[in-house]
Amino acid sequence: MNHGAIAIMASGRGSNLKVILAAAKAGSCPVDTRLVISDKATAAALQTARDEGVAQVLHINPKDYADRASFDAACGDAIEQAGCHWIVLAGYMRILSAEFVQRFAGRIINIHPALLPAFPGADGAGDALNYGVKVSGCTVHLVDEVLDGGPILAQAVVPVLDDDTRDSLHARIQSAEHTLYPETLRRMVEDGFHIEGRRVIWNQV
Numbered sequence: 001m002n003h004g005a006i007a008i009m010a011s012g013r014g015s016n017l018k019v020i021l022a023a024a025k026a027g028s029c030p031v032d033t034r035l036v037i038s039d040k041a042t043a044a045a046l047q048t049a050r051d052e053g054v055a056q057v058l059h060i061n062p063k064d065y066a067d068r069a070s071f072d073a074a075c076g077d078a079i080e081q082a083g084c085h086w087i088v089l090a091g092y093m094r095i096l097s098a099e100f101v102q103r104f105a106g107r108i109i110n111i112h113p114a115l116l117p118a119f120p121g122a123d124g125a126g127d128a129l130n131y132g133v134k135v136s137g138c139t140v141h142l143v144d145e146v147l148d149g150g151p152i153l154a155q156a157v158v159p160v161l162d163d164d165t166r167d168s169l170h171a172r173i174q175s176a177e178h179t180l181y182p183e184t185l186r187r188m189v190e191d192g193f194h195i196e197g198r199r200v201i202w203n204q205v
């Protein structure tokens with residue numbers, strides 16, 4: 001299996017997907033995005049993937065499946081058929097079934113707009129702002145059965161400013177994401193890591 005072969009799953013705007021494709025094209029991120037899947041037909045991420053010439057771009061509609069497990073199984077089959085090693089979640093807004101997480105154990109990664117373990121869940125930026133923290137950021141982590149709970153691969157910090165709104169804070173976090181996600185993918189493919197307890201230890205190369 002080619003360890004640079006990835007599938008990206010996205011539900012929305014797709015700005016992270018866009019920077020990953022751009023970094024790969026520029027040669028700074030050695031991934032081959034073979035497949036993009038969205039659960040939302042209208043996701044801008046799908047159009048971006050098509051515009052950028054990704055080989056396979058799929059809308060898989062959850063409404064066509066009886067339950068989460070069978071929907072996830074269809075996504076998993078497409079990912080396996082495309083020969084993808086990593087599954088990169090980039091604004092994918094569905095909770096993955098335990099079956100899917102086990103099937104691809106240790107090979108699913110996610111980016112979250114807060115410094116985990118603080119502020120897991122659907123609105124990391126808004127929750128951080130409302131709590132009143134003075135710094136927040138983003139976290140790239142492995143996905144396990146606990147929502148936003150897997151081992152942490154990388155984090156970046158941004159300030160929270162007095163006049164921030166949820167959107168201005170999220171925009172600042174997103175610019176940090178756009179550097180952190182491709183760079184973390186590069187390290188995963190080029191350097192590799194192992195896990196001790198909950199700690200991700202990067203290989204020294």
Ligand code: GRF
Pocket residue numbers: 010012013014015016017090091092111112113138174177
């Ligand atoms: C990002 O902020 C990411 O942290 C979260 O969803 C957002 C996706 O943004 N999981 P985009 O669709 O990549 O622009």
